[in-house]
Structure formats: structure tokens, C-alpha cells
Amino acid sequence: MPIIVNLDVMMAKRKISAGDLAERVDITPANLSILKNNKAKAVRFSTLEAICRELDCQPGDILVYEPEGGSP
Amino acid sequence: MKCKWTSAHSLRLSRLLTLIVLLLAVAALFCIPIITEWYDAVSEQEPIRNLLNVIFYISDMLGILAVWELLGMLGNIAKEKLFVEQNVTCLRVISWCCFGVAAVWTPLVYFRLLAVFVAFVAAFAGLILRVMKNLFAAAVAMREENDYTI
Numbered sequence: 295m296p297i298i299v300n301l302d303v304m305m306a307k308r309k310i311s312a313g314d315l316a317e318r319v320d321i322t323p324a325n326l327s328i329l330k331n332n333k334a335k336a337v338r339f340s341t342l343e344a345i346c347r348e349l350d351c352q353p354g355d356i357l358v359y360e361p362e363g364g365s366p
Numbered sequence: 367m368k369c370k371w372t373s374a375h376s377l378r379l380s381r382l383l384t385l386i387v388l389l390l391a392v393a394a395l396f397c398i399p400i401i402t403e404w405y406d407a408v409s410e411q412e413p414i415r416n417l418l419n420v421i422f423y424i425s426d427m428l429g430i431l432a433v434w435e436l437l438g439m440l441g442n443i444a445k446e447k448l449f450v451e452q453n454v455t456c457l458r459v460i461s462w463c464c465f466g467v468a469a470v471w472t473p474l475v476y477f478r479l480l481a482v483f484v485a486f487v488a489a490f491a492g493l494i495l496r497v498m499k500n501l502f503a504a505a506v507a508m509r510e511e512n513d514y515t516i
Binding site: 321325326328329333334335336337338341 | 510511514515516
């Protein structure tokens with residue numbers, strides 16, 4: 295998947311634990327783990343909105359597009 | 367007392383019937399030489415006993431494999447594992463078993479024209495199962511996407 299979720303970096307910057315973030319965003323720790331480990335197939339806008347609100351960041355700070363196959 | 371027919375009863379009946387078919391298919395392996403010998407005796411056409419033996423043995427073994435896979439699928443349904451990759455594989459194997467039976471019966475058409483019906487029915491069943499397999503594969507992908515949507 296060329297979309298990378300950089301949640302770890304932003305969580306470290308805001309000094310927030312996975313359990314705390316999961317509780318504030320109202321998702322299960324298991325689902326947050328799926329998101330953090332780039333196993334997620336899709337993210338709902340409502341989840342993204344809650345994460346951005348709690349981490350005080352923009353979607354672009356969390357989601358990064360990296361083309362597959364490397365440089366030509 | 368009134369007994370209500372539930373999906374669990376239906377599943378148990380399906381498993382029982384499949385098990386009976388499996389036992390019959392295994393038992394048929396031992397009866398094939400007798401059946402073919404009897405057929406040649408009553409048939410007024412040229413004897414094809416050896417060819418029939420080969421066709422029946424291959425068809426029966428493919429049938430046993432298909433019924434075995436069916437039992438696996440029914441087991442998965444009992445465990446409430448419906449749209450899983452294992453069921454897609456089961457359907458794929460059963461579909462190829464049907465195509466195999468169709469392929470094995472096709473040469474018999476040269477000797478007995480009616481064999482074309484068996485080959486046609488087997489090929490058609492294989493085709494339907496293949497479409498079912500594609501449907502299940504799409505359902506598995508959809509379920510995975512749904513499970514991994516946060």
C-alpha cells in the first residue's frame with residue numbers, strides 16, 4: 295500500500311500513549327494497532343478527524359504517499 | 367412437543383448426507399469391476415470394460431475428493447467461518463474435480479454417445495462452482511476491507 299500511516303511519529307511528538315489515544319479517539323487499541331502498523335485498508339473521515347483533533351495536526355502529518363517500486 | 371427446524375438442524379442434515387455420499391463413493395471403489403462386468407454382459411454393443419473401469423475409478427476418486435472438500439466447507443460453516451480463503455480453495459478444488467470428470471468422460475463419447483450428457487453436466491456444474499468461487503473470493507476481499515477499515 296503506497297499510503298503510509300506515520301502515527302508513531304506524531305504520537306511521540308505529542309507524548310501520548312497508544313492506549314490514551316485509542317480511548318480519546320474512541321476506537322479499540324487493536325484497531326489503533328492495525329492503523330499504526332500500516333495494516334489498515336481504509337480510514338473513515340470521522341476517525342481521521344478525531345485523530346487530528348486529539349493530536350492537533352493535519353491529515354498530511356499522519357498520512358504519507360510513497361509510490362511503489364521506488365525511483366525509475 | 368413441537369420441534370422447531372433450525373439452521374443448525376439443516377447444517378447437521380447436510381453434513382450427514384455428505385458423509386453418506388462419501389461412504390457410498392468409497393464403497394463404490396470396490397464395486398466398480400462388478401458394475402462394469404455386468405454392464406458389458408447386458409450391453410449389446412462392443413465391450414468397453416477396461417475403458418469403463420479407468421473412467422469410473424478416476425471419476426470416483428475425483429468425486430471422493432470433491433465430497434471431502436464439501437465436508438471441510440460444512441465444517442467451516444459450523445464454525446461460523448463463512449467468507450474465508452479456505453472456502454474459496456474448497457470451491458476451486460470441487461470445480462476442478464467437476465472439470466476433471468468432464469474431461470475423463472469425453473473420450474467415452476466415441477463409444478457411447480450418451481456419455482456426452484455426463485460430461486456436459488459435470489462441466490456445467492464445474493462452471494457454476496467456478497462462478498461461486500469467484501463470488502466467494504470477492505466476498506472475502508470485501509470482508510477483509512471492512513475488517514481493516516478503521
